Amino acid sequence: MIISARESLKSWVKARAWAKPVLREINHSRCEAWDLIHGVDTCGKIPLSGLDFDSKNKTAGLEYQSHHxxxxxxxxxxxxxxxxxxxxxxxxxxxxxxxxxxxxxxxxxxxxxxxxxxxxxxxxxxxxxxxxxxxxxxxxxxxxxxxxxxxxxxxxxxxxxxxxxxxxxxxxxxxxxxxxxxxxxxxxxxxxxxxxxxxxxxxxxxxxxxxxxxxxxxxxxxxx
Ligand SMILES: C[S@@+](CC[C@H](N)C(=O)[O-])C[C@H]1O[C@@H](n2cnc3c(N)ncnc32)[C@H](O)[C@@H]1O
Missing domain, CATH: 3.40.50.150 (Vaccinia Virus protein VP39)
Known part of the structure; x- marks a missing residue:
């Protein structure tokens, strides 16, 4: 069976509790670097509950985040x-x-x-x-x-x-x-x-x- 690099990384991270926050930090830094290079603000996870607006669908909305x-x-x-x-x-x-x-x-x-x-x-x-x-x-x-x-x-x-x-x-x-x-x-x-x-x-x-x-x-x- 061929195990993809992604699957191997996943199990490697799973076996090491410390790796998850480190990877999250690396991803966040990559994201901030991309924003800086392009002069934009797209990073972060933002729960909608922290934003000041009303909508009957606000609680059904999921937090802001974006892929690389x-x-x-x-x-x-x-x-x-x-x-x-x-x-x-x-x-x-x-x-x-x-x-x-x-x-x-x-x-x-x-x-x-x-x-x-x-x-x-x-x-x-x-x-x-x-x-x-x-x-x-x-x-x-x-x-x-x-x-x-x-x-x-x-x-x-x-x-x-x-x-x-x-x-x-x-x-x-x-x-x-x-x-x-x-x-x-x-x-x-x-x-x-x-x-x-x-x-x-x-x-x-x-x-x-x-x-x-x-x-x-x-x-x-x-x-x-
Ligand atoms: C996970 S984010 C994805 C953002 C963007 N599509 C991306 O991939 O970079 C989901 C977005 O959907 C918005 N959203 C949730 N419910 C919505 C609704 N009913 N109408 C319009 N936008 C909504 C949220 O405010 C949030 O910004």
């Missing part, structure tokens, strides 16, 4: 799409790190939806200051609002989710996507990141979605 840019970039590179035919939408975009990485690809347009106004504002500032030379999509917008009230445009889309909310809200979002698809059938891809049971609970079990790939951090689905 390299993970997002490689997932985007492998998408089986002609980028300029698709819009990219990050549902629950937080500080917008995924929007920054997506802007390196020639999507038709990029939209982030975020209900915490403080995070949405940080995402807008990040877009202003992102200095990466490879930014190719410039039509980018951050919408402050609840994902449950956001109306999808009738166009080919890549929808991105990174563990944004609990199943009660997720089911309603999926129903809204379904309603939109039934009104305007089109190519619709979903990138869903989170633990595997969450991915299965969100899209994996639904017969109308075909799973195109599964990676340690991400599933990609296409609406049939």
């Amino acid at each position: 840019p390299a993970l997002t970039r490689s997932a985007l590179m492998e998408l089986p799409v002609q980028y300029d035919d698709y819009s990219f939408i990050d549902i629950g975009c937080g500080k917008g790190r995924v929007l920054l990485i997506a802007s390196e690809f020639p999507f038709r347009r990029i939209i982030g939806v975020e209900f915490a106004p403080t995070l949405a504002e940080i995402a807008r500032n990040n877009l202003q200051s992102y200095r990466r030379a490879h930014t190719v999509c410039t039509e980018i917008e951050v919408v402050t609002g609840d994902a449950l009230e956001y109306n999808l445009a009738p166009e080919a889309q890549v929808l991105y989710f990174f563990s944004p909310f609990s199943p009660s809200v997720l089911d309603q979002i999926v129903q809204r996507i379904e309603d939109s698809f039934q009104r305007s059938p089109r190519d619709l891809l979903v990138m869903f990141s989170g633990v595997i049971p969450m991915r299965e609970r969100a899209f994996g079990w639904r017969p109308q979605y075909e799973r195109l790939s599964r990676k340690p951090h991400m599933d990609v689905y296409r609406h049939r």
